[in-house]
Amino acid sequence: MKGKHIKNSPITIDVNPFSKAKLIHKYSQLIKPQLIFGTNGQKDTEFMNPYAVATNSLGEIVVVDSWNHRIQVFDKNGKFKLSFGSSGKGEGQFNGPDGIVIDKKDNIIIADTDNHRIQIFDSKGNFIKQFGKNGKDDGQFFRPFGVTLDNEGNIYVADFGNHRIQIFDSEGKFLKKFGKEGVGNGEFNYPLGIAVNSRGNIIVGDYNNHRVQILSSTGQFIQKFGQQGSGDGEFKFPWHITIDENDSILVADISNNRIQIFDSDGNFLTKLGNVNLSSPTDIVLDKFGRIIIVESTSSQVSVF
Numbered sequence: 001m002k003g004k005h006i007k008n009s010p011i012t013i014d015v016n017p018f019s020k021a022k023l024i025h026k027y028s029q030l031i032k033p034q035l036i037f038g039t040n041g042q043k044d045t046e047f048m049n050p051y052a053v054a055t056n057s058l059g060e061i062v063v064v065d066s067w068n069h070r071i072q073v074f075d076k077n078g079k080f081k082l083s084f085g086s087s088g089k090g091e092g093q094f095n096g097p098d099g100i101v102i103d104k105k106d107n108i109i110i111a112d113t114d115n116h117r118i119q120i121f122d123s124k125g126n127f128i129k130q131f132g133k134n135g136k137d138d139g140q141f142f143r144p145f146g147v148t149l150d151n152e153g154n155i156y157v158a159d160f161g162n163h164r165i166q167i168f169d170s171e172g173k174f175l176k177k178f179g180k181e182g183v184g185n186g187e188f189n190y191p192l193g194i195a196v197n198s199r200g201n202i203i204v205g206d207y208n209n210h211r212v213q214i215l216s217s218t219g220q221f222i223q224k225f226g227q228q229g230s231g232d233g234e235f236k237f238p239w240h241i242t243i244d245e246n247d248s249i250l251v252a253d254i255s256n257n258r259i260q261i262f263d264s265d266g267n268f269l270t271k272l273g274n275v276n277l278s279s280p281t282d283i284v285l286d287k288f289g290r291i292i293i294v295e296s297t298s299s300q301v302s303v304f
Helices: 020-026
Strands: 034-039 050-055 060-065 070-074 080-084 099-102 109-110 117-121 129-131 144-149 155-160 164-168 174-178 191-196 201-206 209-213 221-225 236-243 249-253 258-262 269-270 279-283 291-295 300-303
Touching: 020 269, 034 236, 050 099, 050 291, 050 300, 060 099, 060 144, 060 291, 099 155, 109 144, 109 155, 117 144, 144 201, 155 201, 164 191, 191 236, 191 269, 201 236, 209 236, 221 269, 249 279, 258 279
Parallel strands: 050 279, 099 144, 144 191, 236 279
Antiparallel strands: 034 300, 050 060, 060 070, 070 080, 099 109, 109 117, 117 129, 144 155, 155 164, 164 174, 191 201, 201 209, 209 221, 236 249, 249 258, 258 269, 279 291, 291 300
16 A cells, blocks of 8 residues: 555545645654564564555555565564565575565565566465566566556556656556656656555655656656755655655655655645654655655654
């Protein structure tokens, strides 16, 4: 339930004139996490640079434990349930995985970044299928990072090293691509985070251009926001992105150690409370209305 329209998020739709103020208040008042779990290491419940997180229909928290080359699954209270994966190139093995999204069947879709492929597992971690390989042709990748879904179940992949976005159907069949390397509108310099909002617009974290771009469902440029810096609305290497129920855009601003929130048009709203974060790389909203953040440097998950 990451990177798409989400029910039961912390934000409720409010059409009165004070709705934006209420939204800002909700995010800016989050100060102390209600739950923290994880530490640096290789055992169960320990992480080495966790880079991404998602939640399923049960509210379980699924963490991409990137440098341990595995996925760990926890219940809603942070209690360890299972892990799967190991270092390697075989089915069900990983090499520095980074992106995750969970579909309506609770299947777990992973961007296996340095194996240049996407792998799909069931909710218990059993391998289902994979697609992609190293290359520049349609359906090939060079270090895929972000992955998300639209309402039809199509899979969107931020093809980081090829400076483009690729779209596949739910079975992994290539549908379309857009983008190329550059600094112009609709061009990318290592796209990393990706999300799709309720209108079908595609929001991309343009990592090395220190900005976010909004594109139509067909890949046409709509809007961009951000530049390199530490001020409100500026970024230092934006990482993963998620969308709340109002189509507000939440960005993990990793090198500024913060989460920034923007409206659906990219106007800055607020930062996530007075919170001390350590290189946040991903953020997700769960079915209980909680905000879940992975912090790569401190190797922990914080739940607000």
